[in-house]
Amino acid sequence: MTRVTVSIEDDLMDAFDTFLNQRGYTNRSEGFRDLIREKLQQTKLAEDENGVGIAVLNYVYDHEERMLASRLMNAQHEHHDLTVSTVHFHIDHDTCLESVTLRGNLADIRAFADKILAQPGVRHGELYSVPGELHVESHHHGADHHGHAHKHEHLKITT
Structure with a gap:
């Protein structure tokens, strides 16, 4: 040692x-x-550019910062493929906390988090990531092959 x-x-x-x-x-x-x-x-x-997983991005920001809430919401919409959910909490009159649950490519998640945390008016932030494995399954609806198919992606967390 x-x-x-x-x-x-x-x-x-x-x-x-x-x-x-x-x-x-x-x-x-x-x-x-x-x-x-x-x-x-x-x-x-x-x-790990090919790694997938889930993550939670928590950040505190100044609600009064010019157009910040709009920029944050637009960033989440631009990355709708990563964003699973958002919880918004009012700390006081001027300060908010958001917790964004994300799923997908970890490099993309990190880039999204960096973009959010670099915004003027975001005071504190932290990204917590957990690696996983992406599984894609498909199945058919209907009694024969003339039904329609669905693809389901799910993430298995690695231990």
């Missing part, structure tokens, strides 16, 4: 220690390792 030394501002270290204590960590090293593992996994997911 490699030992490293890192310099961190006191207030950031205090916040990290609080984080670790709240989650039951017994030492800082395991907390750092878990954060590094998580970031590396998220980076790997984002870089």
